[in-house]
Amino acid sequence: MAKAVIQASKVGKFYNLSHEGKYYDLRDLIMDSPKNIWERIKKGNRRQKDSFWALKDVSFSVRQGEVLGVIGRNGAGKSTLLKILARIVPPTTGRITIDGRVASILEVGTGFHSELTGRENVYLSGSILGMKRSEIDRKFKKIVEFSEIDRFIDMPVKRYSSGMYVRLAFAIVVHLDPEILIIDEVLAVGDLSFQRKSLKKMQSIAKNEGRTVLFVSHNMTAVDSLCDRAILLEEGRLVAEGKTRDVIGRYMSDYVPDENESTVGKIQNRIGNGKIRIDNFWMENALGQRVSQIKTGDKCRFIFKYFAPNGEGQKDINVGFGVTSPMEQSLFIHYMDYTKQELAKCPPRGKFIFECPKLPLAKGQYKMSVRVTVGGEEADFIIGAINFNVGDGDFYHTGETVVQRHSPMYVDGSWQLEK
Numbered sequence: 160m161a162k163a164v165i166q167a168s169k170v171g172k173f174y175n176l177s178h179e180g181k182y183y184d185l186r187d188l189i190m191d192s193p194k195n196i197w198e199r200i201k202k203g204n205r206r207q208k209d210s211f212w213a214l215k216d217v218s219f220s221v222r223q224g225e226v227l228g229v230i231g232r233n234g235a236g237k238s239t240l241l242k243i244l245a246r247i248v249p250p251t252t253g254r255i256t257i258d259g260r261v262a263s264i265l266e267v268g269t270g271f272h273s274e275l276t277g278r279e280n281v282y283l284s285g286s287i288l289g290m291k292r293s294e295i296d297r298k299f300k301k302i303v304e305f306s307e308i309d310r311f312i313d314m315p316v317k318r319y320s321s322g323m324y325v326r327l328a329f330a331i332v333v334h335l336d337p338e339i340l341i342i343d344e345v346l347a348v349g350d351l352s353f354q355r356k357s358l359k360k361m362q363s364i365a366k367n368e369g370r371t372v373l374f375v376s377h378n379m380t381a382v383d384s385l386c387d388r389a390i391l392l393e394e395g396r397l398v399a400e401g402k403t404r405d406v407i408g409r410y411m412s413d414y415v416p417d418e419n420e421s422t423v424g425k426i427q428n429r430i431g432n433g434k435i436r437i438d439n440f441w442m443e444n445a446l447g448q449r450v451s452q453i454k455t456g457d458k459c460r461f462i463f464k465y466f467a468p469n470g471e472g473q474k475d476i477n478v479g480f481g482v483t484s485p486m487e488q489s490l491f492i493h494y495m496d497y498t499k500q501e502l503a504k505c506p507p508r509g510k511f512i513f514e515c516p517k518l519p520l521a522k523g524q525y526k527m528s529v530r531v532t533v534g535g536e537e538a539d540f541i542i543g544a545i546n547f548n549v550g551d552g553d554f555y556h557t558g559e560t561v562v563q564r565h566s567p568m569y570v571d572g573s574w575q576l577e578k
């Protein structure tokens with residue numbers, strides 16, 4: 160087992176937000192009225208309460224070559240934790256032990272000298288990491304090529320756009336060989352192609368070079384695909400730690416309501432002429448029992464209960480649904496007409512039933528959109544408002560649960576060898 164290169168023990172960070180002094184001299188006491196004195200005392204007491212713990216008793220460890228995701232809502236303490244790990248701010252309580260050189264990208268505008276050019280900042284950053292000039296010389300071309308800003312490398316960075324700044328900062332830290340890389344949400348500033356390239360690079364340096372990465376992001380798809388483990392912070396405390404998908408599920412449960420709490424019929428955000436309306440949804444297992452969760456690989460049925468508001472049967476019906484991850488990553492779509500099963504007509508009330516012989520989704524929480532057309536016209540379209548859960552299951556019928564981390568989908572098939 161790889162050694163632990165980061166160990167945090169009961170780390171806390173306390174901030175006092177008061178910037179107004181509390182000094183009150185004898186002259187003030189003599190000149191002020193009793194009312195003003197009382198108001199000042201009350202104000203001072205309020206200021207003493209104007210403070211908070213950004214982190215409280217946070218403990219965890221990270222092993223060499225591991226990619227750890229740090230997730231949580233805004234204000235949960237993620238950036239504060241990374242600043243402590245990067246030794247930008249000291250902890251108020253607790254202890255951090257780090258074995259290795261650390262490079263970080265935490266905020267756009269930090270880490271570079273604004274008056275220096277991109278080239279000069281490359282050499283400055285390398286020297287801060289303890290590298291010799293000859294080492295930086297060897298890597299300089301790769302840094303510039305990766306950053307895609309070769310035309311501007313001799314321009315002062317104060318004239319860079321935020322995207323240019325991030326591209327150069329990221330290229331520097333991944334090519335100057337720090338043992339530990341700390342990345343905040345700052346990558347979201349870059350364009351999509353650069354984000355993909357950066358994520359691929361982080362995967363490579365962790366898996367192939369044995370370096371350690373701490374990654375903060377609100378993009379749960381990126382966290383799921385990149386990170387081996389994750390920790391979840393809430394109001395400065397570590398509330399969950401473990402497999403990435405499990406921790407993401409805990410995080411997303413705060414935002415995804417339980418479908419049992421409200422029926423689909425109450426959803427107001429829908430599109431269509433209303434000739435047919437979906438007013439409920441549930442799942443059934445292979446025994447026809449209504450369930451709140453389906454296991455990966457199990458046979459199941461999705462039930463869409465409907466009614467026609469005018470009380471009349473409808474003709475030429477097509478029904479379909481699409482499944483996405485909680486972060487809107489499209490996974491699959493299925494319509495009746497894909498399999499030539501359009502309905503010539505349907506009664507005023509009933510259930511549209513989709514039967515899945517083998518659910519291909521990995522463990523997690525998912526969102527569903529459902530759409531009904533009548534005579535080729537939009538009747539009811541509910542976007543992403545249906546939620547459901549999938550648990551671990553024996554997809555390949557081997558007697559064991561296969562846990563794959565980098566994809567929300569399983570694919571059935573078989574392997575053969577031919578000479």
